[in-house]
Each structure stands twice: as C-alpha cells, then as structure tokens.
Amino acid sequence: MFCIQCEQTIQTPVSKGCSYTQGMCGKTSDVSDLQDVLVHSLQGVSFWANVGRSCGVIDIEVDEWAPKAFFATLTNVNFDPERIVEFSQQSQAFKKRLEQKVQAASIATGFVIPEQSTAAKFNLPTDVDSLLALAPLAAVNRGHESLHEDVIGLRLLCLYGLKGAAAYMEHALVLGQTDTEIQAEYHEIMALLGTDPTDLQLLLDTSMKIGLMNYKVMEMLDKGETQTFGHPEPTSVNVKTVKGHCILVSGHDLHDLEKILQQTEGKGINVYTNGEMLPAHGYPELNKYPHLAGNYGSAWQNQQKEFANFPGAIVMTSNCLLNPDVGQYRDRLFTRSIVGWPGVAHLEGDDFSKVIECALAQPGFTQNEIEQNITVGFGRNALMAAAPAVIEQVKEGNIKHFFLVGGCDGDKSERSYYTDFTSQAPDDTLILTLACGKFRFNKNQFGDINGIPRLLDVGQCNDAYSAIQLALALADEFDCGINELPLTLVLSWFEQKAIVILLTLFALGVKGIYTGPTAPAFLTDNLLKIIQDQFDMRSISSPEEDLATILEVNA
Numbered sequence: 329m330f331c332i333q334c335e336q337t338i339q340t341p342v343s344k345g346c347s348y349t350q351g352m353c354g355k356t357s358d359v360s361d362l363q364d365v366l367v368h369s370l371q372g373v374s375f376w377a378n379v380g381r382s383c384g385v386i387d388i389e390v391d392e393w394a395p396k397a398f399f400a401t402l403t404n405v406n407f408d409p410e411r412i413v414e415f416s417q418q419s420q421a422f423k424k425r426l427e428q429k430v431q432a433a434s435i436a437t438g439f440v441i442p443e444q445s446t447a448a449k450f451n452l453p454t455d456v457d458s459l460l461a462l463a464p465l466a467a468v469n470r471g472h473e474s475l476h477e478d479v480i481g482l483r484l485l486c487l488y489g490l491k492g493a494a495a496y497m498e499h500a501l502v503l504g505q506t507d508t509e510i511q512a513e514y515h516e517i518m519a520l521l522g523t524d525p526t527d528l529q530l531l532l533d534t535s536m537k538i539g540l541m542n543y544k545v546m547e548m549l550d551k552g553e554t555q556t557f558g559h560p561e562p563t564s565v566n567v568k569t570v571k572g573h574c575i576l577v578s579g580h581d582l583h584d585l586e587k588i589l590q591q592t593e594g595k596g597i598n599v600y601t602n603g604e605m606l607p608a609h610g611y612p613e614l615n616k617y618p619h620l621a622g623n624y625g626s627a628w629q630n631q632q633k634e635f636a637n638f639p640g641a642i643v644m645t646s647n648c649l650l651n652p653d654v655g656q657y658r659d660r661l662f663t664r665s666i667v668g669w670p671g672v673a674h675l676e677g678d679d680f681s682k683v684i685e686c687a688l689a690q691p692g693f694t695q696n697e698i699e700q701n702i703t704v705g706f707g708r709n710a711l712m713a714a715a716p717a718v719i720e721q722v723k724e725g726n727i728k729h730f731f732l733v734g735g736c737d738g739d740k741s742e743r744s745y746y747t748d749f750t751s752q753a754p755d756d757t758l759i760l761t762l763a764c765g766k767f768r769f770n771k772n773q774f775g776d777i778n779g780i781p782r783l784l785d786v787g788q789c790n791d792a793y794s795a796i797q798l799a800l801a802l803a804d805e806f807d808c809g810i811n812e813l814p815l816t817l818v819l820s821w822f823e824q825k826a827i828v829i830l831l832t833l834f835a836l837g838v839k840g841i842y843t844g845p846t847a848p849a850f851l852t853d854n855l856l857k858i859i860q861d862q863f864d865m866r867s868i869s870s871p872e873e874d875l876a877t878i879l880e881v882n883a
Contacts, residue, residue: 329463331345332344332469333488334822335822344850345849354651356409362416362459362463363400365463366397366419369447369450370394370397371522376448377394378512378515379441380433389422390425390426391508393418393422394518398491398494398518399647400412402647408674409670416452420451420452446522447523468484480850485851486534487521488827490514490538492827493538495647495824497510497514499549499552500545500549502581503553507544510544514541517541538835543832546793553582553611556583556586557612557613557614559707561710562705562710563615564701565622565704566623567623567624567700568696568698569600570598570693574599574621574640574693575599576624576643578601578603578604578628579645581646586613588683600623600624602631603625606623606785607705609704610785623702626764627765627768629650632655635657638660639691640660640686640692641686641690642657644663645664645667649663651669663675704785706794711797727777728756730758730802731749731750731757731815731818732819733750733818734763734786735762735821736763736764736825737764737767740845743845746769752875753875760786762789762792765820766785769783790829796836817833817838818842821843834862842874843866844868
C-alpha cells in the first residue's frame, strides 16, 4: 500500500506516506490497494464519459454514481473490502457500457474516438486476489521512480481536491441537486488524471479548475439544503444529555437525520447530532422536531470514547468513521451510503427500523444533565441579514477585524493553536467558524459587540460558501477587493474536503490564508513555495505572533 491523502499519514526523515500493512487511519493494506484500483478504474469510466459527450453519449446513471464511488475512497469512510470490490465491479460494468455506446455513436456519426488512456484500458478481473495484483499499476504515486516529486505532488493535489469535490457532489445529489455541466467538468478532470499528466503548469491550472468547480458544487449543495430544510436560523442547542432512549447521528447527511426524526416521532426516543451534524439544529425543517434533543460529543477523533459512552444506537451517515471495536460499540453502530466497516450493520434505503429497535433495547440516559447551550445557524441568509448591522459597527470602529477560524479537527497536540488563537483574539474582532475544527472552542464564551455575537457558527465544512458570500457582500459595500477587507482566514486541514475548499479559495483569488497544523505530506517544499508565492499562503506559527502580524498589517 501507499497512502498519503490525510494528515494522519506517516512522515519520517526518509519517507512519507503509509506503506505498511495498515494505514494510520486503520484501513488495511488490502483495502488501500483495492481503493487505488477502484480510483484508477473510475478514471477509465470518466475517459468514456468525457469522450461520450463529444458524440452525444450521456449516461445519467453513471454521472450520478461515479462521484459517490470516488467518495468511498476518502479518508475514514469505507474500510470494508467487500464493498470496495462491489464498487470496482460496478465501475467495470459502467466502463464497458459507456465504451459500447461510444463505439456505436462513432459508427453512426463518423466520430473518431481518441487514443484510449491507460485508465480506459484498465480492465478489472472479478476475484479479489487478481484485483490486488493490479495495485502497483493503480498506485496513486505510480511512476514515482522516474518522475520528479513535484509532478507526483501536483497529481495528488488534483486527485485529492477532486475527491473532496466528489464528496460534495454526492451530498448534493442526496438532496436532489445535480448539474450536467458540473458532471462534465468532473469527468473531464478525472479523465485527465487517468492519463498521468506530467506538465506542471497543466496540473496547477487543473487544480484551479477543481477549485472553481467546487465553488459551483457548494452553491448547488447550499441550494439543496435550504430548499429542503429552510434557511438556517440562529438557534440555541443543548450540548448536554436528557433522560431517555437515544439515537446519535454523525457524519454530514441531513437527509438521513430527517428520516430518523420522522420515523422516531412518538416513540420516546431522543435524537442527538454529533460532529459535523451539529449545524442541523439551525434548519427550521429539522429543528421543528421536539425530540431533536441536542448535540452529543465533539469532533470525530474523540468518537471511540464518546460513542462507547453513548447508551443508544449510532448512525454514521458519511465520512469520519473510526474502528468501533476499540470502544466495543459495533453492535450499536449502523453505516449508511458510502460508509462501511467489516461486520457492521449497513443500511440501504430509508428504513431506519433496525436503528429504532436497537435504541429501544439500550438503556438510554438515566437522568438529565444540567443544560448548557451554544448557538448555531449563522448560514448565508442569517449572515446577509446581519450584514447591515455588521457594516455599521465596522464603520463606527467597533469591529476592527474578522477571523474565519475553522476546518477539520484532528488529534495532533498542535491543534491547541486554534483554541488559543480564538481566546486571544481582541474583543473588537468577530470570529466566524465552520466544520469540526470549531469544537476546539465553540463552548467558550466570547460575548458580543453591541448585540452581534463575536462567535458566529456558519455550519459544516461545505458552508464555506456562506462565509464567502458574506465576504463578497462586505467587499461590495466597502468598494474594495476581498483581500483588502479586514478579514483573515485561519484554517486547519485534515483530509480531502479541506483540500478542495482551500483550492476553491485560491481559485477565487483569496490570499493571505493561514493554514496548519502541518502541511500536507504530498506537497513538496518546492510546491509549497509556489503556493506561498502565488497565493501568499502562510503556515501558522504561534497565536501571539500570528495575531500581532495580522492586526499590525491591517491597522
């Protein structure tokens, strides 16, 4: 195996990447290799989907399925080799189906089919051993023996960025949102990566295309969420538990949460959100259920302890899964969609009766904890509604600076930086936050500035779209560029969704972003310098030094 796609990856003075019998995330070498084979096969699917568009061949089923299968290879999503093999066999079937359609269109129209890429010719056997034997040909760093490390690094930047965008495409699809132009862009880029490009400028340009494509995906996902569940509103959320049977819903999928709430009405079961599901409380069509009791736990890296102590059923709707055997709760865990762990119950469709049965069989919480509330729900509409008041406070000199502090959380001790940074931010600054990085500080008290809360929870990682809309509105009001605003982004990365959001911000021209806690291992020193020079990206140092630099520059 060779895997280098997330912050957990092994880094030593002589090598980078997980390359032993098991990755740091817990996936086995077989699962890692099977995922590589799946990804390369998906590049072949995209070759034919991309070529097909030149001769009128569009297969909607393939267009909707391919990003979902790609999502299954994202960090901490699917550890089940049987499920990965199923995706691979489906990719082979879809590839053949597209090829046959394109061949028929070629005969009918005289269209000349271009030379097939290596990925297009990558045909898969049916047995696992033979699939594993193909892993060296499909390795994400294939060709590294003869290619410059910058080429491999940029390929991986594009691959992992596109993987993050594919995840958001799947989230949008679940809410009924698709776009044929975005699907065409996805296949074009995925097909290109299947040709193993070596041109650095082409790869840099492609990374920006991925960023701009993802901006459109986030806009599409925002539309799906708000049309389905209403626009988020500032909402108080209890982060303590209440007496009764319970279900915990983690991941990102609001659709699954709604179905669980509907099916648990009147059954004496309290439903809690966990991790990136916390923003669900701000949506009116979800918050209307009185048995949406609150939020339990914190960020994903703490789930093995927190899930073990949760006396009910647990549903994992998307990424951020850890080994349930560590906390011995596999018998109470259910996975959905692209998520998988060997031997854990997997649910298809929208029937959550097994989850409900499990919850009723568990003891639940035996008493009420003393209530503690935090506020969420500062999505796009809420931010835009507050914009006039914010602008007035800026003009009066009461708000001096804005910080967007968010991104992925993780278990590295260096992440205390984000807690310290927010606690040391001056009282005349506003802090916007999103994604699970906020659990480092979202229970702290920040007060307000003339009625405007100093901490504004924007939502999930994909809700960077809301923060971007506020920044654009402020820039328009003050008749300046986005980089001239008293606004600094301080972001933490962990996996591929964070990578694509960073590419989106770069593609939109946002500069001066602080990132940490460490640089992605697949970016070489030379590539980091290129990114730093072109986008003024900065690595975090200490909260004191960074705050002093930021506030001095913007004084």
